[in-house]
Amino acid sequence: MRNVNVALWGFGAMASGIAKVLLEKEGVTVIGACDIDPKKVGRSIYELLDVDQGERPDAFVTDDIGAIVDKEKCDICVIATDSFTKKVYPKICYAVERGVNVITTAEEMSYPMAQDPELSEAMDILAKTHGVSILGTGINPGLMMDLLAVVLSGCMTHLDKVTCKRVNSLSPFGKLVMEEQGIGLTVDEFNQRVKDGTMAGHVGFAQSVGMIAEAVGWKVDKFEQQMSPIVTDVDRQAPHGFAKAGDVAGVNMTGQGYVDGQVKIDMIHPQQIEPQLGGVATGDYIVLEGSPAVHMANTPEVDGGIGTIGMTVNMLPFVVAAKPGLHTMLTMPVPRCVMGNYAKIAFEEE
Amino acid sequence: MRNVNVALWGFGAMASGIAKVLLEKEGVTVIGACDIDPKKVGRSIYELLDVDQGERPDAFVTDDIGAIVDKEKCDICVIATDSFTKKVYPKICYAVERGVNVITTAEEMSYPMAQDPELSEAMDILAKTHGVSILGTGINPGLMMDLLAVVLSGCMTHLDKVTCKRVNSLSPFGKLVMEEQGIGLTVDEFNQRVKDGTMAGHVGFAQSVGMIAEAVGWKVDKFEQQMSPIVTDVDRQAPHGFAKAGDVAGVNMTGQGYVDGQVKIDMIHPQQIEPQLGGVATGDYIVLEGSPAVHMANTPEVDGGIGTIGMTVNMLPFVVAAKPGLHTMLTMPVPRCVMGNYAKIAFEEE
Numbered sequence: 001m002r003n004v005n006v007a008l009w010g011f012g013a014m015a016s017g018i019a020k021v022l023l024e025k026e027g028v029t030v031i032g033a034c035d036i037d038p039k040k041v042g043r044s045i046y047e048l049l050d051v052d053q054g055e056r057p058d059a060f061v062t063d064d065i066g067a068i069v070d071k072e073k074c075d076i077c078v079i080a081t082d083s084f085t086k087k088v089y090p091k092i093c094y095a096v097e098r099g100v101n102v103i104t105t106a107e108e109m110s111y112p113m114a115q116d117p118e119l120s121e122a123m124d125i126l127a128k129t130h131g132v133s134i135l136g137t138g139i140n141p142g143l144m145m146d147l148l149a150v151v152l153s154g155c156m157t158h159l160d161k162v163t164c165k166r167v168n169s170l171s172p173f174g175k176l177v178m179e180e181q182g183i184g185l186t187v188d189e190f191n192q193r194v195k196d197g198t199m200a201g202h203v204g205f206a207q208s209v210g211m212i213a214e215a216v217g218w219k220v221d222k223f224e225q226q227m228s229p230i231v232t233d234v235d236r237q238a239p240h241g242f243a244k245a246g247d248v249a250g251v252n253m254t255g256q257g258y259v260d261g262q263v264k265i266d267m268i269h270p271q272q273i274e275p276q277l278g279g280v281a282t283g284d285y286i287v288l289e290g291s292p293a294v295h296m297a298n299t300p301e302v303d304g305g306i307g308t309i310g311m312t313v314n315m316l317p318f319v320v321a322a323k324p325g326l327h328t329m330l331t332m333p334v335p336r337c338v339m340g341n342y343a344k345i346a347f348e349e350e
Numbered sequence: 351m352r353n354v355n356v357a358l359w360g361f362g363a364m365a366s367g368i369a370k371v372l373l374e375k376e377g378v379t380v381i382g383a384c385d386i387d388p389k390k391v392g393r394s395i396y397e398l399l400d401v402d403q404g405e406r407p408d409a410f411v412t413d414d415i416g417a418i419v420d421k422e423k424c425d426i427c428v429i430a431t432d433s434f435t436k437k438v439y440p441k442i443c444y445a446v447e448r449g450v451n452v453i454t455t456a457e458e459m460s461y462p463m464a465q466d467p468e469l470s471e472a473m474d475i476l477a478k479t480h481g482v483s484i485l486g487t488g489i490n491p492g493l494m495m496d497l498l499a500v501v502l503s504g505c506m507t508h509l510d511k512v513t514c515k516r517v518n519s520l521s522p523f524g525k526l527v528m529e530e531q532g533i534g535l536t537v538d539e540f541n542q543r544v545k546d547g548t549m550a551g552h553v554g555f556a557q558s559v560g561m562i563a564e565a566v567g568w569k570v571d572k573f574e575q576q577m578s579p580i581v582t583d584v585d586r587q588a589p590h591g592f593a594k595a596g597d598v599a600g601v602n603m604t605g606q607g608y609v610d611g612q613v614k615i616d617m618i619h620p621q622q623i624e625p626q627l628g629g630v631a632t633g634d635y636i637v638l639e640g641s642p643a644v645h646m647a648n649t650p651e652v653d654g655g656i657g658t659i660g661m662t663v664n665m666l667p668f669v670v671a672a673k674p675g676l677h678t679m680l681t682m683p684v685p686r687c688v689m690g691n692y693a694k695i696a697f698e699e700e
Contacts, residue, residue, distance in 0.1 A: 217689045298645060306507065314504050334497065
């Protein structure tokens with residue numbers, strides 16, 4: 001059986017992390033990556049990843065997507081360049097029109113129906129026309145604040161309310177994330193950026209809420225979200241960010257899905273550097289009210305970067321095998337750490 | 351859209367609990383139940399369940415399975431009579447041959463391939479021949495010590511070992527379970543019953559281990575399990591059982607799946623009455639070693655009875671909708687608490 005051939009669109013931290021894991025797996029070949037960074041273009045991915053090429057075929061970074069994304073060259077394209085459906089949509093169409101399956105880390109693509117129903121329908125039709133599949137996934141959205149709550153609710157006879165809380169550390173992240181999340185700003189500066197719409201915060205609450213609601217059969221009649229600064233009492237120093245006492249050490253995102261006028265899906269996601277200095281223990285928490293109640297904790301939290309890499313590589317062979325169309329984690333087989341052969345999953349008839 | 355019509359095979363604690371929950375749901379009708387208990391035969395299920403019949407059609411307990419299980423009368427049969435594949439197999443065949451889908455709480459049916467590969471193949475062929483689906487599910491096996499570990503591993507790039515621990519209280523259970531689990535026996539009596547093979551313990555480790563291994567792509571080359579008495583230091587009184595100090599208050603089941611000569615799947619399941627009197631806190635715990643590690647706790651544990659009822663009612667409409675054949679939780683959509691219309695899930699084309 002031949003290997004699953006994978007092209008990468010983007011070769012930043014996420015995509016190169018995905019490539020590195022794929023190189024350790026059986027039955028899969030990375031054929032190349034597309035990136036615009038002139039420091040990467042033309043270089044071998046093995047050299048850039050500091051991985052021994054061994055017997056593997058050559059694979060380079062190119063700035064010409066047409067050189068790698070085509071059904072003659074690859075089975076699936078990993079798109080790790082954007083967070084928003086509208087931004088990643090043209091790239092998805094490009095790959096699909098060339099007969100290539102797509103898996104993307106774009107947060108909004110985990111459940112694009114929530115905010116982009118027309119684009120979702122267009123992608124579904126296009127994928128079916130070309131006989132390929134599309135999936136957006138990641139740790140959050142994708143698992144910790146949505147699919148996992150859905151799965152746990154499976155043991156309940158009645159569900160009243162879902163509360164998902166993810167308390168994580170931003171300390172492992174780089175300068176870009178520090179900037180995006182406003183680490184080190186004064187409270188006034190933070191509030192101004194929220195007002196200006198230049199504070200990124202977490203992307204995906206609308207999608208997580210939409211996924212949970214569809215799964216259990218609720219109709220969300222209102223969705224809201226809020227962003228507030230996490231102000232530190234003490235100086236906090238992380239490898240790539242610093243917040244002095246009284247300034248912003250992180251962002252607390254909260255979101256609510258209303259069903260029949262009540263908050264039935266409650267999302268709480270404070271992200272900060274050095275949370276232990278604020279007396280905060282990190283973790284993923286899910287509380288399901290109803291019968292029987294579920295109180296789940298995963299401590300410490302699953303790291304966002306490595307978790308998203310994990311979800312993407314593990315779902316990849318299932319996207320190749322899936323029936324054509326736009327998928328979500330609800331229409332795919334359950335995620336699992338694939339320790340066996342990727343080609344066997346991707347190509348073997350049941 | 352018409353309702354999903356459900357027949358129940360067995361009308362004991364589990365099946366009557368399932369019926370009671372189904373009666374609260376939309377788009378589903380319980381058409382009747384089959385049981386051999388002369389105190390139940392001929393009586394209305396509404397009367398037996400102490401539920402107002404309202405506008406619902408009559409539904410009785412019969413001792414003639416042919417009166418309710420037929421594709422003209424029902425879409426799916428819930429079989430809640432046995433724990434073992436070999437025992438439930440003739441009942442499953444009976445329903446399937448009459449064009450009726452099957453969902454069963456029989457523990458071994460959650461992954462019958464583990465210990466009964468030939469019967470599994472026979473059921474798969476029979477189901478496909480008759481265009482219906484078969485699924486075994488429950489809280490354990492079915493979710494807490496298998497599927498949930500699989501789902502959580504989805505965020506990992508590498509999995510070294512799975513440890514599932516379920517610490518639960520037997521206090522809510524009745525006299526039969528007290529007897530099956532040896533509550534109140536002396537240690538000598540307990541050991542004699544283990545030797546005689548008359549101690550039930552937990553049924554399902556082989557199935558849970560098989561399901562996890564298939565999901566992640568491991569080949570189990572050896573499976574072992576052990577049973578030992580939980581001896582209490584103090585007298586323990588539960589509603590339906592009593593163990594005096596020095597005697598048996600429960601059973602500790604352990605099991606191991608070996609992959610390449612190493613224990614890669616480790617199962618620990620101590621069940622006892624009044625665990626708090628032994629200083630034991632109950633809960634469901636999953637530890638996944640690898641990258642990244644996962645440490646999940648659900649405390650207190652999901653009650654086994656209500657949890658199995660939940661899994662069964664929630665998977666029921668998906669079994670009707672599934673493509674024909676023998677399924678496991680790995681080939682079904684992710685479980686979720688179905689709060690919407692059952693018929694919409696069972697009959698609506700995607």
